[in-house]
Amino acid sequence: MTNFTTINRRITGIRTFFSFKSKTTPKPSTTTTTTPKETPLLWKPDNSSSSSSNDTISLQLLSWGRGSSGQLGIATEKTLIYPTPVFSLLVPPSFCISPSPGSLSPRNSSFEVGISCGLFHSAAFVDGQLWVWGKGDGGRLGLGHENSVFVPTLNPHLNCVKSLALGGLHSVALTSLGQVGYGGFGALGHTVYTRELVPRLVEGSWKEKIKHISTSGTHTAAITESGDLYTWGREEGDGRLGLGPGRGPDQAGGLSVPSKVNALSFPVAAVACGGFFTMALTEEGRLWSWGANSNYELGTGDKVGGWKPRLVSGLEDVRIVQVACGGYHSLALTEGGKVLSWGHGGHGQLGHSSNKNQKVPTLIEALVDEHVISIACGGSTSAAVTETGKLFMWGNAKDSQLGVPGLPEINPSPVEVNFLMEDDGLGPHNVLSVAVGASHAMCLVSRSSCSE
Template sequence: FCRVMRALLGAARRAASAAACSAANIASKPTGKRLFGATAVVGAAAFSSVYAFDSAARPDFSLSGAKVMTWGQGGSGQLGFGESTINWLAPRGAEGVDQEDIVHIAAGWKHTAVLTKEGEVWTFGCGQYGRLGHGDQADQLTPRLVFGLDGVKVTSIACGGYHTAAVSDKGELYVWGRGWDGELGSGTTKSADEPQLVSGLKGKKVVQVSCGDSFTLALTDSGELYSFGTGYEGQLGHGSKTNELAPKKVEGFGGEKVTKIATGKEHCLAVTESGSLFSWGADDYGQLGVGKRARYMREPTEVRKLKVRSCKADSLSQLAYIKRQAKKHDNSKKASQYFNTCIHAHRNA
């Protein structure tokens, strides 16, 4: 899986509670071994600041002068170096988009998408199932513009395992790639090698999209959440394991509007207007954060009584920023062992 970060070459201010990296913390030797503790990244000493995110996150400000840095597995060209590098152990600049104003990056299974300030989408890596959106299934070793979005100004992108999604400034949702489980929302299980509009959301204004392995979530400006694709682990949130080939509204938030969403491989997170955090889907490793491990949860379930402002998820775990917590929870290991693996909290005094 391609790990992508962006190095901001210009000065960029970030809230102290969200700061995670700085140039002073970056120093280590390249290694292909697994690391189980916090380890600084080598080869990035020139970073003036770093902003990291995945397909589930979207920056809330525009940043210019950015350079895309990639590393990890690159056998299909997903690192954007212009070659099929099996593994690259340290950050290196991707070719072709270095001088663009990059505002968003997303990574899927062996493919990468980049969004520019002008609203253009560039993709590279594995082209199987048409996930790059270039009208074919060829691998792309360097970033290439997705011409199927010509005339469309994209504001947000996301990558699933084998598909890609983009939201336009008009609130339209475009998807492409593998569609075997309905993750393209077209009403069929056909794949698409070029961007296609999700007609099932006509009349809705999509403001955020997030993709899991083989499913998609779409959040509208009215706070409604829609899901489609594979539902085997309950990741669609409809109370069943049935696949949905077209967008279907997710219920179960107590009548509240949803404000933020995030997806892992087979699980989901949603934050409501009151700051409540909900999770559903696979829970093999306790990634739902509900205090006990379950095989799965097929409907949105509130994660304790937290006040959350944003959330993020990866394949197995998830991260939430706490805005306010009314009272302290039991700090015993038994009560918090799964909770602590999922939540990163900044508690108010």
């Protein structure tokens, strides 16, 4: 088993930006149906760096699924049925993948790379620099306008990024600068219900640095270095914010001011936001949940929901090291590399070869022979990355978001995603991380070293 140590994130802030639907979505000036043979190089060490092409590692970002809003980043609105290269990176060997929301994985490098998928937009960061693309209405890309962007575009308004969490109508970035923000239904944390076209710092009542963030379509959570959890955003009486009686909506169904979840009297280390519920994970690997529960999404064995955190059932003998939440379901990863799922299974997103709901966390038998190192959820889609670099996906395949051609719209069993070998002189695809949106997905892979 992997020995996960205490997270030590020297992070001091969160920036968020919010959006509403616009009347029109601009189309790209040109569209293509084929991918260029040479994948664009998005990042490489600058000339002043001591690094050379011989001591760098080649990474590639690939995307697939629905691309109608530019969220695939390939200058086309076309739906892609298999993973297609978007850009490449040349990074130092000391790089690491930024821990996903809901993960206890420690940081072990100052040079981090991360990816995230929102409802109709996507983002990636490399060594603090942020690139965004996809639907831009309301400012969710943080570029200062509401136009959609069909290729990865550097965001000049934000740097020092350490973690990303893209929502349905807003985006959240954790930085090394030191603060936080809100808007719209309160998902931004800025006390006013307006859109933000550029990233804006969130100012919460905490006195410490923030070490962890997560967001859903409409609510957001942040954890301080001492383990205090704060939530804000949309609240419709389901209790997803965990704030108790009298702490519900203040305007338009949302709570715009970040508030501490006092119902958790112990420190938490990670948090994941589902569609209408929230999960918190302690450093010891205990999992707590609250919010809506009509589809057993809380994993407590019943349909009793509400704002009071409850311990998730049947996990006393295992340590959970990551939790990921979709619209109405969740996945949990054990320290031993096994995956459990529960909640709504109508699209096959639980991975149990059926579309039945699950009341409590249930082992995904199809993955028991794999050692999984990370998991991800979209609205009704699930994914897992193994220590050998394989990617498995299952659930809703209506928009080809599973990356495997020929699947039925409901695919209830994990399938391995295979990659086309381009004539680029690079080696096999070793998957490092995956991000899943509502109708698209992306993964970051390493390839053999290449020379300029």
